[in-house]
Amino acid sequence: MGITIPVLGLLIVLVFAGVHIAVSLAITSLLGLFLITGSLDITIATFASTAFQGLRGYVFAALPLFMLMGEFISRSGAAQDLYVGINRSIRAIPGRLALATVLGNAVFAFLTGVSIAAAAAFTRIAYPQMLKLGYDRGVALGVIAGSSCLGMLIPPSNLMILWAILVEESIGRLFLAGILPGLMLAGLFLIYVLLNAWFRPHLYGEGPTASVAEGEPQPRSLSAAASGDDLQPSPLDTVTSRDVFISGICMGGLIAAVLGGIWFGAFTATEAAGVGALLALIFAIAVKRLGRKDIFEGILQVGKTAAPLMIMILMALLYSRTLALTGIGGSIEDFFGSGVIPPWAVLVFMVCIWFILGMLIDSKSIMLLTVPIFAPLGELIGYDPIAFAIIGILAIEAGILTPPFGLIVYTVKAAANDDKVSTLRIFGAATPYWICLLIVLVAVAIWPELATGLGDMVFG
Amino acid sequence: MSFIEKINRGLMSVSAIWAFLLAVIITLDVTGRGLFDAPLTGTLEIIVNSIVVIAFLQIAFAVRSKSMLRADFVVHLLPKPVQKALEVFGHLCGAAIFALLCYAVLEPMADAFTSGEYEGEGALRVPTWPIYAVIAGGAALAAINYLYMLVETLQDRGGEDV
Amino acid sequence: DRFNFRIGAGHPATLPYVSELESFFVPEVVRRIEAETDHTANFVEAYGGSVAALPEIFEATESGLLDFGAMATTFEPSALYLNNYGFQTPFGIGDPVRAGAIARELYDTFPALPGQVEAHGQVPLAVMASSNYNIITTEPWATLEDLEGRRIMAGGPNLAWLDATDATPVQGSLGDAYNGMQTGVFDGMLIHYQGMAGFNLHEVAPYIARIDFGSMPINLLNVNADRWESLPEEVRTIVTEVALEYEARVNEANAARDETAVQTMVDAGATLLEIASDVRAAWAAGAVDIPRNAAAEGAERGLPSAEVIGAYIEALISEGSEVAGTYALN
Ligand code: NA
Ligand code: NA
Numbered sequence: 045m046g047i048t049i050p051v052l053g054l055l056i057v058l059v060f061a062g063v064h065i066a067v068s069l070a071i072t073s074l075l076g077l078f079l080i081t082g083s084l085d086i087t088i089a090t091f092a093s094t095a096f097q098g099l100r101g102y103v104f105a106a107l108p109l110f111m112l113m114g115e116f117i118s119r120s121g122a123a124q125d126l127y128v129g130i131n132r133s134i135r136a137i138p139g140r141l142a143l144a145t146v147l148g149n150a151v152f153a154f155l156t157g158v159s160i161a162a163a164a165a166f167t168r169i170a171y172p173q174m175l176k177l178g179y180d181r182g183v184a185l186g187v188i189a190g191s192s193c194l195g196m197l198i199p200p201s202n203l204m205i206l207w208a209i210l211v212e213e214s215i216g217r218l219f220l221a222g223i224l225p226g227l228m229l230a231g232l233f234l235i236y237v238l239l240n241a242w243f244r245p246h247l248y249g250e251g252p253t254a255s256v257a258e259g260e261p262q263p264r265s266l267s268a269a270a271s272g273d274d275l276q277p278s279p280l281d282t283v284t285s286r287d288v289f290i291s292g293i294c295m296g297g298l299i300a301a302v303l304g305g306i307w308f309g310a311f312t313a314t315e316a317a318g319v320g321a322l323l324a325l326i327f328a329i330a331v332k333r334l335g336r337k338d339i340f341e342g343i344l345q346v347g348k349t350a351a352p353l354m355i356m357i358l359m360a361l362l363y364s365r366t367l368a369l370t371g372i373g374g375s376i377e378d379f380f381g382s383g384v385i386p387p388w389a390v391l392v393f394m395v396c397i398w399f400i401l402g403m404l405i406d407s408k409s410i411m412l413l414t415v416p417i418f419a420p421l422g423e424l425i426g427y428d429p430i431a432f433a434i435i436g437i438l439a440i441e442a443g444i445l446t447p448p449f450g451l452i453v454y455t456v457k458a459a460a461n462d463d464k465v466s467t468l469r470i471f472g473a474a475t476p477y478w479i480c481l482l483i484v485l486v487a488v489a490i491w492p493e494l495a496t497g498l499g500d501m502v503f504g
Numbered sequence: 505m506s507f508i509e510k511i512n513r514g515l516m517s518v519s520a521i522w523a524f525l526l527a528v529i530i531t532l533d534v535t536g537r538g539l540f541d542a543p544l545t546g547t548l549e550i551i552v553n554s555i556v557v558i559a560f561l562q563i564a565f566a567v568r569s570k571s572m573l574r575a576d577f578v579v580h581l582l583p584k585p586v587q588k589a590l591e592v593f594g595h596l597c598g599a600a601i602f603a604l605l606c607y608a609v610l611e612p613m614a615d616a617f618t619s620g621e622y623e624g625e626g627a628l629r630v631p632t633w634p635i636y637a638v639i640a641g642g643a644a645l646a647a648i649n650y651l652y653m654l655v656e657t658l659q660d661r662g663g664e665d666v
Numbered sequence: 667d668r669f670n671f672r673i674g675a676g677h678p679a680t681l682p683y684v685s686e687l688e689s690f691f692v693p694e695v696v697r698r699i700e701a702e703t704d705h706t707a708n709f710v711e712a713y714g715g716s717v718a719a720l721p722e723i724f725e726a727t728e729s730g731l732l733d734f735g736a737m738a739t740t741f742e743p744s745a746l747y748l749n750n751y752g753f754q755t756p757f758g759i760g761d762p763v764r765a766g767a768i769a770r771e772l773y774d775t776f777p778a779l780p781g782q783v784e785a786h787g788q789v790p791l792a793v794m795a796s797s798n799y800n801i802i803t804t805e806p807w808a809t810l811e812d813l814e815g816r817r818i819m820a821g822g823p824n825l826a827w828l829d830a831t832d833a834t835p836v837q838g839s840l841g842d843a844y845n846g847m848q849t850g851v852f853d854g855m856l857i858h859y860q861g862m863a864g865f866n867l868h869e870v871a872p873y874i875a876r877i878d879f880g881s882m883p884i885n886l887l888n889v890n891a892d893r894w895e896s897l898p899e900e901v902r903t904i905v906t907e908v909a910l911e912y913e914a915r916v917n918e919a920n921a922a923r924d925e926t927a928v929q930t931m932v933d934a935g936a937t938l939l940e941i942a943s944d945v946r947a948a949w950a951a952g953a954v955d956i957p958r959n960a961a962a963e964g965a966e967r968g969l970p971s972a973e974v975i976g977a978y979i980e981a982l983i984s985e986g987s988e989v990a991g992t993y994a995l996n
Contacts, residue, residue, distance in 0.1 A: 062579040063594040064572040070601045081731065089729035092608040095639050096632075097722050099556040100623075102548060102839075108523050108558070109530075214841070309845030311534050314551070318530025325527075347520035351562030352572045354555065368716040369672060369731075405575040537817070537836060538851065548822075548837050621744045623721070629743075 048370045051076040055363075055413070065409040066352065069359035076366040094365065098358040102314050103209055108350040109317030110200045113302070114156030115342040116324035117295075120332035123152050123165045125291035128283040139241025139248040141177060142187045143234060145170045149191040150230040153198035154299045155324075157205070159444065163192035163452045167459035177249035181465035183240075186473025189452045191233055193441050193481060196407070198226035199303060200317070203407055203440070207433045208313075209357065210364075210415045215313035216306040220502060221430045221495040225438070225484050228494070232480040240476075294327050307502050356412050364416035372417075380424055387425035391489060394418050395439045402443010406451055410440050430499060431492035438485040445478040447471045508652060511645065512565040519561035526554055546628035553623070553630050560642030567598065567649045591657050599650035606643040609636045667705045669901070673734040674712035676720030676741070680864065682919035683736055683794055683885040684713050691887075691912040698904045705901060728786045730890045735788075738796075739884045740823050746782050748969045750884070751978050753823045754960035756830075757950050757989045758880025758982060762924065765795035766917035768981045769883030775977065778970050783886065789894050791909035792887040794916040798924050799824070799879035802862045803854030804847055804871045806939055810948055819843055820856040827879065828856060830952035840865050847871045860920075863927035868936035874928070875939040877946060881920065887912065943988050950989040961995045972996075 051072055058068035070091075077087040117123075130151070131144040148170070149162055156162060166188045174184035196203045199219030208215040241248040302320040305311050311319065328334035380390055394414075401410045415436070422432035444451045453470050488494050529547055537543035566572055574594070579587055613636035615621070622629040673692060679685040692709045699707045712718070718726035720741050727735030739749040751772075752758060759765040773779050773793050783790045807813055814832040821839065828835035836852055840861050846852040848870040855867060856879070862868060887909055894902065932938060957975050964971020972995050982990035 060578045062576045064574045067598045086730045088608040090731045100552045104555045309849035318527040321527040322531045343520045351566040354559035365717045368712045371710045
């Protein structure tokens with residue numbers, strides 16, 4: 045126990061000094077291992093063994109494969125079809141484009157596991173239209189940033205896969221756990237947009253009658269979109285009802301095949317990811333005529349994102365092993381298990397740490413840094429591990445909408461490439477959305493069944 | 505593009521396509537099992553052994569293209585010379601860790617080679633030494649890239665994104 | 667002195683060879699060292715793979731990351747090739763206590779068995795047998811013909827046993843079994859009783875065939891050799907004695923829990939299928955290549971596999987096995 049504090053302290057210093065998270069984790073762990081065992085040989089042997097064994101699991105393949113599926117879908121331009129379809133079917137409602145953005149994100153969330161991707165995609169698709177209708181710029185980008193958080197909560201979700209890997213929980217069960225809270229969140233977003241548009245219609249343009257704007261966006265990489273070069277106007281009018289219909293059918297089929305396959309037991313989450321990636325590719329080529337160059341770039345992009353994550357997972361494993369050897373588990377158990385501090389206070393403490401870290405560091409790093417400590421703690425104070433995972437993901441996600449780091453806000457700002465709106469204004473407009481996230485968080489904390497209910501029904 | 509960058513990119517391309525092939529293998533296994541009572545034997549071994557290989561083939565490119573995640577908000581608040589010093593320190597740490605990892609797997613690699621160690625019993629036996637070798641090679645290349653970036657930082661070239 | 671030990675296992679404390687570490691071995695060693703010597707002892711316990719995962723326990727005990735490691739030999743198919751004689755000889759003894767006794771006897775007879783562990787810088791303290799392996803299916807079956815075309819899931823080392831039939835072996839893990847059988851992706855699983863009951867497989871696959879692949883001699887408790895040498899004689903004596911008690915308790919616990927597991931599943935509505943001995947004999951006749959090939963491969967590796975498997979078969983026969991006589995090693 046004596047070395048736990050310095051080991052944790054060193055980690056925090058290294059992370060905040062800007063040393064790569066994976067490297068920080070490795071340095072801290074190796075030093076901790078050396079202090080615990082007193083032997084350089086053991087430390088080095090453990091490093092080698094963890095590097096060799098740490099990623100030897102079927103589940104690890106789920107991460108890059110779901111990323112591939114999301115990448116192919118994103119590049120295919122299906123998000124645009126979805127958005128147009130929803131947009132056309134909800135005419136004559138105040139804040140229609142904002143509502144369509146929320147709904148489009150909710151559906152898109154069933155296909156991709158990354159919030160950033162959704163934020164970039166919808167900035168390209170929806171922002172020019174909202175501008176055309178005279179939406180307030182901050183409000184327009186706020187709704188895009190806020191609603192793209194749905195991608196992490198509604199399955200498939202990279203954060204959920206990562207969490208499941210870290211605590212050895214079933215990916216399929218965690219996916220199911222996100223559905224009700226995800227839909228609840230989408231519902232809260234819709235209510236907020238409706239009320240806001242009703243009471244402050246000037247922020248939401250002329251209202252419901254204006255037609256769909258023009259300008260054709262290229263079906264292109266979301267990640268390229270995220271890097272935010274030019275923003276062309278988009279003639280979404282060229283999207284025909286037939287496009288919408290075909291995309292809708294294919295996307296629906298893909299969701300049913302992938303998620304239904306997991307939940308009805310036809311295959312494991314990893315297998316679903318593999319099948320999903322291949323089906324998405326077939327859709328992108330056969331239906332959306334995605335070019336060879338785009339496909340190859342998508343595959344490369346996944347490699348670029350997945351590899352650092354895998355290495356981080358390895359180092360986080362080394363770190364959690366070091367923690368296990370310090371005996372910190374026993375100390376935490378003694379401290380929190382004694383009942384002096386009520387469970388809700390422990391939970392509030394953890395949520396605060398997550399929320400604060402969420403403002404400063406990216407979601408995945410936060411999970412790798414905190415979950416090895418927090419997950420056993422959550423179980424110790426009596427929280428269902430599944431509900432606890434959803435609470436954690438909500439808290440961490442709320443942080444990416446808040447200043448100063450708020451990754452999604454910077455993403456939409458970059459993708460919009462619009463000097464007339466300040467980052468601060470987008471942060472302001474996004475505030476109601478992270479408050480919605482916290483409301484759902486509290487709801488799941490009070491009624492864990494929101495997260496566990498569906499899983500118990502399907503998995504028994 | 506320098507020689508190192510060509511290697512980075514080449515390994516990245518190979519392993520990115522490898523990752524995609526996993527999707528194909530999994531689909532063959534699932535459809536074979538479901539439709540023809542003929543699962544693709546050895547799928548488990550292939551997947552399990554592929555992931556670590558893919559990760560270490562890609563790591564050098566990830567380092568060089570600044571895809572490694574970090575928290576830089578504190579750093580950005582500091583004066584420029586301190587920022588530069590921290591950056592040098594970070595690259596040094598990265599080089600040290602990956603060099604150490606390369607060194608760490610050399611002995612298990614040699615042992616695995618001489619004893620003919622393999623993993624997997626049922627469907628497919630996979631020798632383990634090539635996996636250790638990929639880890640060693642990938643880690644070494646990552647360390648070299650960290651050093652390369654360290655030099656760039658010192659020369660104030662900053663290193664453009666690849 | 668105060669000894670700080672690190673002990674670990676890859677499985678969580680749900681299987682007896684791990685739960686008995688937690689509930690017996692560790693407290694008993696601590697108690698006896700305190701009571702009988704001038705020393706004290708303290709353990710950091712890392713079960714469920716929290717420090718070393720299932721395939722890493724052996725290496726972690728070798729390096730000294732763990733002082734004590736409880737492991738399953740199946741995760742070292744290559745380093746502990748000889749020790750996996752149980753899986754190389756399907757249809758052993760169903761009772762873990764008797765199977766454990768055979769395992770201990772072979773360990774004491776053939777120095778090459780502990781020798782494989784010692785070659786990796788460890789001293790084996792306990793050798794134990796597992797829960798009894800059988801088959802659970804969604805539909806009843808009685809003959810080998812009935813199994814034709816059925817998709818039976820099994821872990822890696824069990825796949826070869828299924829190859830001896832016309833069933834379709836599917837590689838998979840316990841975690842996927844429930845869902846897979848519920849939806850009919852699989853028709854059954856080859857797994858031990860405690861695995862069936864622990865994962866409630868009988869809820870979706872209510873037919874349990876008592877085919878007695880046997881309780882497998884696969885679990886070891888090893889101690890790092892350098893650490894072992896560094897300990898005072900009196901401490902080593904205590905640890906050795908407690909380890910042998912632990913060994914006996916694990917075998918007894920496996921026997922008792924197997925009985926409870928079957929009873930629980932039957933009470934919940936599962937049906938026991940008694941498999942006729944000629945069906946077992948026919949299966950074994952189809953599986954004769956498994957021990958034969960293992961003996962041959964052992965010889966190539968310079969290991970007395972033929973001798974160990976031969977002695978194992980002898981022991982099975984003297985315990986009343988009707989099928990072990992089918993196997994001929996050359
Ligand atoms: Na999603
Ligand atoms: Na191993």
